[in-house]
Amino acid sequence: MIANLSSPSPVASTAEEEAYLYLHKALRLGRYKAGERLIPEDIAAEIGMSRMPVREAFRRLAADGLVTLRPNRGCVVAGLTLDELNEAFEIRSVLEGLAVRLAMPRLTAEHFEELDRLLLRMERAGEAGSSDWVLRHQEFHAYIYGLSGRPKLIRQIAALHVAIEPYMRIWFDYVEKPLSAREEHQNLIDVFKSGKVAEAERVMEDHVLGTASLLAEFASPSRR
Amino acid sequence: MIANLSSPSPVASTAEEEAYLYLHKALRLGRYKAGERLIPEDIAAEIGMSRMPVREAFRRLAADGLVTLRPNRGCVVAGLTLDELNEAFEIRSVLEGLAVRLAMPRLTAEHFEELDRLLLRMERAGEAGSSDWVLRHQEFHAYIYGLSGRPKLIRQIAALHVAIEPYMRIWFDYVEKPLSAREEHQNLIDVFKSGKVAEAERVMEDHVLGTASLLAEFASPSRR
DNA sequence: GTTTGGATAAGTGGATACAAAAATCCAGTG
DNA sequence: CACTGGATTTTTGTATCCACTTATCCAAAC
Numbered sequence: 001m002i003a004n005l006s007s008p009s010p011v012a013s014t015a016e017e018e019a020y021l022y023l024h025k026a027l028r029l030g031r032y033k034a035g036e037r038l039i040p041e042d043i044a045a046e047i048g049m050s051r052m053p054v055r056e057a058f059r060r061l062a063a064d065g066l067v068t069l070r071p072n073r074g075c076v077v078a079g080l081t082l083d084e085l086n087e088a089f090e091i092r093s094v095l096e097g098l099a100v101r102l103a104m105p106r107l108t109a110e111h112f113e114e115l116d117r118l119l120l121r122m123e124r125a126g127e128a129g130s131s132d133w134v135l136r137h138q139e140f141h142a143y144i145y146g147l148s149g150r151p152k153l154i155r156q157i158a159a160l161h162v163a164i165e166p167y168m169r170i171w172f173d174y175v176e177k178p179l180s181a182r183e184e185h186q187n188l189i190d191v192f193k194s195g196k197v198a199e200a201e202r203v204m205e206d207h208v209l210g211t212a213s214l215l216a217e218f219a220s221p222s223r224r
Numbered sequence: 225m226i227a228n229l230s231s232p233s234p235v236a237s238t239a240e241e242e243a244y245l246y247l248h249k250a251l252r253l254g255r256y257k258a259g260e261r262l263i264p265e266d267i268a269a270e271i272g273m274s275r276m277p278v279r280e281a282f283r284r285l286a287a288d289g290l291v292t293l294r295p296n297r298g299c300v301v302a303g304l305t306l307d308e309l310n311e312a313f314e315i316r317s318v319l320e321g322l323a324v325r326l327a328m329p330r331l332t333a334e335h336f337e338e339l340d341r342l343l344l345r346m347e348r349a350g351e352a353g354s355s356d357w358v359l360r361h362q363e364f365h366a367y368i369y370g371l372s373g374r375p376k377l378i379r380q381i382a383a384l385h386v387a388i389e390p391y392m393r394i395w396f397d398y399v400e401k402p403l404s405a406r407e408e409h410q411n412l413i414d415v416f417k418s419g420k421v422a423e424a425e426r427v428m429e430d431h432v433l434g435t436a437s438l439l440a441e442f443a444s445p446s447r448r
Numbered sequence: 449g450t451t452t453g454g455a456t457a458a459g460t461g462g463a464t465a466c467a468a469a470a471a472t473c474c475a476g477t478g
Numbered sequence: 479c480a481c482t483g484g485a486t487t488t489t490t491g492t493a494t495c496c497a498c499t500t501a502t503c504c505a506a507a508c
Contacts, residue, residue, distance in 0.1 A: 239491075273493090296499050297499090
């Protein structure tokens with residue numbers, strides 16, 4: 001029912017695709033440290049191919065902002081500085097705000113029901129302490145911006161969520177806080193139900209920026 | 225003084241870079257028709273290299289949204305449907321709005337002077353009928369969003385300008401219209417000078433969306 | 449006259465090979 | 479004992495080659 005918009009589809013038709021999916025997942029989960037160097041040969045060996053498709057996967061990951069590629073100097077895990085993390089949230093805020101503005105006129109009772117379900121799932125994951133909370137949280141947001149019906153917008157927001165994901169995980173592991181989060185997201189649903197477009201956009205913007213300030217206190221991100 | 229933020233630097237340290245710059249420029253100028261297939265061998269021959277670096281350049285261009293890459297089916301020039309063109313402007317509007325919001329507190333008299341100069345240059349190119357107008361227009365906008373001081377934001381906006389550029393050229397060739405454009409942009413400068421942050425953001429958003437509707441009437445974009 | 453099928457050509461993806469650049473190591477020097 | 483410079487090793491960038499997929503074209507069938 002809910003397409004997982006933040007992760008590439010799990011079926012690889014080419015070696016490059018396989019390498020991309022493999023690395024994308026690993027990077028989302030924070031399996032590599034920021035600044036760590038990714039050696040094509042090694043990764044190629046891990047997944048049983050030559051380094052050529054891995055190189056091409058690197059290029060796509062670089063475009064996603066997940067790694068940095070410098071001529072003759074290889075591929076390093078990007079990570080976000082505190083400034084960059086804030087910037088990502090600033091961009092997210094206006095893009096998700098726009099998505100809400102566009103989605104508002106299309107919302108129906110079924111959508112609200114689905115949002116309630118998604119919030120419940122998120123809440124439960126939070127109580128269980130599982131870091132599934134991060135995924136459920138992404139799904140909640142993805143469902144909303146997905147309703148904008150704008151493919152490019154959706155892709156850009158999803159990419160930002162991916163870049164942010166490792167820091168969200170760290171944050172979640174540090175501090176349990178699905179309590180205030182629950183209220184925040186319930187708040188979003190309420191304003192959606194009110195039908196006030198401009199206000200809904202503003203609330204979403206504020207929600208995203210609010211998360212940024214909370215996160216900034218904990219995650220002391222690494223340099224690239 | 226003004227970094228050209230919408231075009232990659234013209235110095236290539238690797239063959240891949242050279243291929244990327246070559247194709248990027250050609251695509252910006254609309255040298256290839258939307259839907260046209262790009263054959264690595266041919267392009268490699270044109271610029272004297274093997275097709276491997278060209279393939280890698282394709283991936284970057286695909287990430288920029290300038291071409292589409294499908295497994296075993298090669299690389300085709302993307303082009304924008306009318307919906308996609310509108311979407312690009314919607315995204316531009318909120319991103320450039322954000323950029324203005326962030327830039328506002330930093331603006332000084334010198335910046336206003338530079339904006340006046342840029343507007344004049346744009347105007348002159350417009351009167352001359354030269355399609356330099358499109359570039360001057362980009363420079364004007366680039367100067368503004370550059371003042372936001374947010375690298376990722378700047379890159380994203382610049383990429384959107386590039387994707388839009390071919391359609392702006394068609395538009396400009398069809399209809400002379402630096403007249404109303406002059407007023408629009410003078411308007412922007414005025415609201416910047418007023419120091420009203422929220423209003424400036426809104427005016428920029430409206431300006432960008434306004435351009436979209438004008439453009440949509442003329443450019444009948446192609447499918448991908 | 450259009451459609452279908454299959455031979456043939458063209459193109460793509462990936463592996464390997466080779467060249468060039470960068471990183472590392474180590475000995476000699478101050 | 480730190481530092482410099484150069485040989486060695488590692489890694490990256492590009493070219494070439496081969497296997498496989500897709501596109502093209504032409505002839506036979508309907």
